[in-house]
Structure formats: C-alpha cells, structure tokens
Amino acid sequence: MHDAVVQIDGRLYAGDEARISVFDRGFLFGDSVYEVLRTLRGRPLFWPEHHARLVASAGYLSLELGPGLDEAALRARIDETLAAVPSVEKYLRVIVTRGVGDLSLAGPHGPPTVVIIARPLTLLPAEVYADGCALAVFRLPATDVTGLDPRAKTGDKRTGVLAEAAARAAGAYEGLRVTADDRVLEGASSTFFLVRGGVIVTPPLAAGILAGITRGQVLGLARRLGLPADERPIGLAELDTAEECFITSTVRGVVPVCRIDHRPYGPPGPVTRRVMAAYAARMAESVGP
Numbered sequence: 001m002h003d004a005v006v007q008i009d010g011r012l013y014a015g016d017e018a019r020i021s022v023f024d025r026g027f028l029f030g031d032s033v034y035e036v037l038r039t040l041r042g043r044p045l046f047w048p049e050h051h052a053r054l055v056a057s058a059g060y061l062s063l064e065l066g067p068g069l070d071e072a073a074l075r076a077r078i079d080e081t082l083a084a085v086p087s088v089e090k091y092l093r094v095i096v097t098r099g100v101g102d103l104s105l106a107g108p109h110g111p112p113t114v115v116i117i118a119r120p121l122t123l124l125p126a127e128v129y130a131d132g133c134a135l136a137v138f139r140l141p142a143t144d145v146t147g148l149d150p151r152a153k154t155g156d157k158r159t160g161v162l163a164e165a166a167a168r169a170a171g172a173y174e175g176l177r178v179t180a181d182d183r184v185l186e187g188a189s190s191t192f193f194l195v196r197g198g199v200i201v202t203p204p205l206a207a208g209i210l211a212g213i214t215r216g217q218v219l220g221l222a223r224r225l226g227l228p229a230d231e232r233p234i235g236l237a238e239l240d241t242a243e244e245c246f247i248t249s250t251v252r253g254v255v256p257v258c259r260i261d262h263r264p265y266g267p268p269g270p271v272t273r274r275v276m277a278a279y280a281a282r283m284a285e286s287v288g289p
C-alpha cells in the first residue's frame, strides 16, 4: 500500500516494502491481536481505551506482551510511525502476533511481532452521514454460533470477510451478522444499534459481539444525555418495527442506516442525529484543544 508507513519491530518501512516472515504465527494461524484507531488533531483517539482492549485481547490469548510493549513503549512506537505520515489525520492499525514459530500450533516461537500501520485517514463521503448506508443481513451457519469470540479482537476475521463479500454482492454497504436462530449481532466491522419506542438498543456483549470502543462511548453519551438505552438481545423481527438504526466504529464514528435488505428507515432520525452530534463533541473533548 503505497501511502502507508509501516513499523515492524521498531523499524520503519514504506508500505510497499514492509514484509514479515511466512512463519509468523499471525500469518499462519491468525494468532494475533490488533486495534484500529484514528487520529483527531493528529492524536490517536481514545488511545487508553484501545490500549486496554489490546491488553485484554492479548491476555485472553495468553500472548505475553512483555515490558518492552508496555503502554508508554507502544505509544512511543505509534507516535514515531504517525510522525512519518504527512497528512494531519491518520488511520492506524496496531497488530501484535505471537511471533515467528515452527509450523506447529504449540511449538516454540520468538518474541511477539509488532506491526504498526499508519496511512492518511479516509473518511466516508458526507452523503453517507446525510442519507445513511444500506446493510444486508448475513446469516451465520448454525455451526458458527456467533461467528466471533467476543473476548478478544484477534486476526481471525473470517465471518467479517464473508459478510462483507455477501453485502457487496447484494449492493449493500455492510453485512449484518445474524445467528441461525434469528438474533441480530453486529456489522461485519461495526456495532449495531436500533431505536424502538424511543429507546436506543444494542445487543449485550454476552450475545457474542466485540466490545466496541465507539459502542462504549455511545452508551456513555446516552447516559449523560438522559437518552434511554438498553443492552439486550435483538430479534430479527424487531428490524421490521425499528424506528431508526445506526452502526458505529472507530474510523467511521456513528453512521445512520437507511435500509436493511428490503426494510427502509428513511433519512437519519432524531435520535441518531442527536447521537451523531454528541459523539462528534465527545471526540473533540477527548483529544482536547
């Protein structure tokens, strides 16, 4: 990727020249954890929250980060990588793999491989925020109960890849994961919210969804603004009677949904617009002047 700068184990490379070993366990087994961030005013947004989730993901996989990868050390590597990208706002991906191994699942391996990718931030076109995006339901097979282990953000993105491909083939923007027994989970790479009876609803983490950083911010804002919000299971049939829907992710923020398959929701509703405005203010507040 020619506009990216990549740091691998402390060394900076042009995006097109960055390489890791084929024996790296991240490549071989998806044995890795990662975070995606964006900057605001050049600074990584919600860094403490992303760092905490990275540590939790690594802990769940028993992937030892070690003292060389404590918060300050990792942040220093991130700042060095960001400084090498000329644009003001940047996209940032931090990947930590278990390191280079010997092809066996439990064999010896080297220290963790730390890859930091930074590139200029590309935001969604303004029309998507004004008009909303279309989602397509992606049915998980009965054998894949949630499609994702909610306890960690790992390199295994297989259901996300399949859901995205199916959504694009259906002319939609993103796939919405729904279990074989009709429980709505989350987008391929976003948290799902609906508004029904004026209440903001999102599935609980126990449903098998990622603990989205933006999700946490939106639920916190709802509390602050006195907007009723509920974390509870969402049945597929509820999509028919939802008044508004939106999705959230770190890079895109709060994105209104105008359609899910054949169900139209129209332009962004009042609750979605309130959450979008509050989230924009929260982002600015969190990085400071």
Ligand SMILES: Cc1ncc(COP(=O)(O)O)c(C=O)c1O
Pocket: 036, 148, 160, 186, 187, 188, 189, 190, 191, 209, 210, 211, 212, 213, 214, 215, 248, 249, 250, 251
């Ligand atoms: C499956 C999944 N759910 C939700 C999200 C949104 O999480 P966050 O708000 O931390 O970006 C992502 C982001 O990549 C994701 O992959």
